[in-house]
Amino acid sequence: MSDWKTKLTKEQYHILREKGTEAHGTGKLLNEKRKGMFQCAGCGAQLFASDTKFESGTGWPSFDKALLGAVEFEEDTAYGMKRIEVKCKQCKGHLGHVFDDGPTKTKKRFCINSCALEFKKKGITMDLKDKIILITGSSIGIGAETAKLCANEGAQVIITYFKDKTKAEELGKELNASIFQLDITNKKSRDHLIAEVKKKFKKIDILINNAGVIAWKNFKDQTEEEITSQLRTNLEGLILFTHAALPSIKEMIVNISGGAGKTAYDELVPYCATKFGVRAFTQGLAQEINIPIVSVNPAMTATRMTNFQGVAAVRVAEVIIKTIKGSIKPDAQRDVDVWEYM
Numbered sequence: 551m552s553d554w555k556t557k558l559t560k561e562q563y564h565i566l567r568e569k570g571t572e573a574h575g576t577g578k579l580l581n582e583k584r585k586g587m588f589q590c591a592g593c594g595a596q597l598f599a600s601d602t603k604f605e606s607g608t609g610w611p612s613f614d615k616a617l618l619g620a621v622e623f624e625e626d627t628a629y630g631m632k633r634i635e636v637k638c639k640q641c642k643g644h645l646g647h648v649f650d651d652g653p654t655k656t657k658k659r660f661c662i663n664s665c666a667l668e669f670k671k672k673g674i675t676m677d678l679k680d681k682i683i684l685i686t687g688s689s690i691g692i693g694a695e696t697a698k699l700c701a702n703e704g705a706q707v708i709i710t711y712f713k714d715k716t717k718a719e720e721l722g723k724e725l726n727a728s729i730f731q732l733d734i735t736n737k738k739s740r741d742h743l744i745a746e747v748k749k750k751f752k753k754i755d756i757l758i759n760n761a762g763v764i765a766w767k768n769f770k771d772q773t774e775e776e777i778t779s780q781l782r783t784n785l786e787g788l789i790l791f792t793h794a795a796l797p798s799i800k801e802m803i804v805n806i807s808g809g810a811g812k813t814a815y816d817e818l819v820p821y822c823a824t825k826f827g828v829r830a831f832t833q834g835l836a837q838e839i840n841i842p843i844v845s846v847n848p849a850m851t852a853t854r855m856t857n858f859q860g861v862a863a864v865r866v867a868e869v870i871i872k873t874i875k876g877s878i879k880p881d882a883q884r885d886v887d888v889w890e891y892m
């Protein structure tokens with residue numbers, strides 16, 4: 551089943567398809583205590599409800615019961631032990647084992663690999679209260695409007711600016727947000743920001759890659775500096791910043807691409823190339839990581855980039871917030887096209 555190899559991470563494949571076991575105490579869902587549903591990481595079937603999870607002290611997520619009809623059992627005599635293997639009924643993926651020494655009235659202890667599961671929080675919306683949200687390029691425009699909406703929801707916002715220090719400081723004060731200078735094209739600057747954020751916040755719940763530059767003229771009239779600046783800020787910087795931040799990101803990545811990332815336009819040739827690239831980056835990375843990643847694609851937005859012609863930045867910010875909260879879902883290409891929600 552080479553299909554599974556492309557669909558699953560290496561570790562998921564090892565567990566679900568090769569009956570592997572993750573090292574105890576390492577699983578990402580070991581301490582998951584929120585209300586919701588644990589699904590099969592292979593096929594998405596619902597397997598265990600959060601109210602059947604208990605602390606077993608074994609180092610693996612433990613449940614006292616599976617959903618009706620969700621799992622099947624098989625005798626497992628590997629390693630000279632007689633154990634009962636638990637498999638996903640739908641895709642036959644290996645999940646873990648079940649034992650008869652549970653502490654609750656079912657007497658069962660389903661000992662399940664985190665890696666074989668995905669957790670879906672109850673309800674459709676994410677609560678942004680106290681979430682740590684880093685928004686690149688957020689002193690003005692879409693970034694600033696998004697920062698305001700996030701702060702209104704009780705999030706702890708991290709604002710980054712390149713040149714607009716005064717604007718960033720004003721906004722930071724208004725939102726009680728942290729502000730940092732970031733030159734996303736510069737490795738030292740990127741690494742410094744991530745180190746500072748880690749020191750202060752320990753993690754980033756949501757990264758919104760918004761920083762971007764544009765040169766609006768015929769390709770032949772663009773200087774090498776203008777072209778390089780667009781490539782390095784909009785694409786290289788975004789990818790490298792995400793790469794450096796990835797171990798700290800816990801919940802979601804939102805990349806701001808655009809209509810120019812779906813249709814190419816004259817006078818925006820390098821810009822379109824970077825925005826197509828952002829969408830490709832999103833689609834590829836979505837297949838590798840377990841946290842949601844989306845491209846939010848505004849049409850022309852009234853920002854400094856467009857001489858303030860087009861849709862108000864706050865309308866775009868509203869779509870970004872709805873996407874984060876889950877009330878707007880990306881399509882199969884991980885796109886949220888803002889004009890669909892105007």
Ligand SMILES: [Zn+2]
Pocket residue numbers: 590591592593594595638639640641642643
């Ligand atoms: Zn399954």
